[in-house]
Amino acid sequence: ELGGHSLLGARLLTRLEKAFDVKLPLESCFLAPTVARMLELLSRESSGNPSPRVIPLRIGTWRAPLVLAAIQPLFRSLSLNLPAEQSIYGMAFLDTSALPVPFNLQQIAARQVEVLLRFHTAGPVALAGWCNEGVLAYEMAQQVLACGIDVPLLVLFDSYNAASKDLLRHLICQH
Numbered sequence: 001e002l003g004g005h006s007l008l009g010a011r012l013l014t015r016l017e018k019a020f021d022v023k024l025p026l027e028s029c030f031l032a033p034t035v036a037r038m039l040e041l042l043s044r045e046s047s048g049n050p051s052p053r054v055i056p057l058r059i060g061t062w063r064a065p066l067v068l069a070a071i072q073p074l075f076r077s078l079s080l081n082l083p084a085e086q087s088i089y090g091m092a093f094l095d096t097s098a099l100p101v102p103f104n105l106q107q108i109a110a111r112q113v114e115v116l117l118r119f120h121t122a123g124p125v126a127l128a129g130w131c132n133e134g135v136l137a138y139e140m141a142q143q144v145l146a147c148g149i150d151v152p153l154l155v156l157f158d159s160y161n162a163a164s165k166d167l168l169r170h171l172i173c174q175h
Contacts, residue, residue, distance in 0.1 A: 009073075016042065053092045054119040060087040064152050067091060067116060069129035069137035074157075091116065109139035116140070117147065126153035134159025 009029040017023050020042050032038040055071065062085045068075055071090030079088050091112055099107055116125070125144060129137030134156035141151045 053115045055090045057088040060085040062086050064124040064126045066126045069133040072130050113143045124150035124152050128155035130157040
């Protein structure tokens with residue numbers, strides 16, 4: 001609200017890392033937007049009890065929450081322009097060090113879907129992603145649908161994958 005942006009957030013996190021010897025990802029700024037919440041987050045991280053992987057950005061009453069495949073600063077303006085009833089959650093970036101090397105998009109999506117389904121246990125879920133995370137959101141949607149959960153909305157911002165163009169058409173026609 002005071003003009004902050006991702007570069008200032010990164011600077012803040014670098015200063016916190018040096019001061020507290022704890023590495024925090026950029027989404028920490030969304031998870032802990034106040035000094036008090038950042039202190040709680042630092043305490044949790046340093047105690048070995050890591051942050052949640054699905055971060056509530058806004059809690060609403062609509063049945064299908066909008067889940068962002070990865071939190072990006074540009075989603076702030078989107079969330080401000082959606083109805084207040086729309087729940088919005090962001091997924092923390094996946095630590096790919098836990099995946100077998102080499103890994104692929106399907107494996108990354110499977111891990112994110114596993115986290116998502118532990119968090120969102122029933123009902124439809126809307127997915128969105130920007131750029132590469134849009135392609136990830138698309139693959140996540142395929143896997144969520146395969147689990148029998150409805151995906152009433154899939155939003156890809158500035159995303160393109162020529163290999164999956166026909167699959168995207170299939171998904172759109174399916175819903």
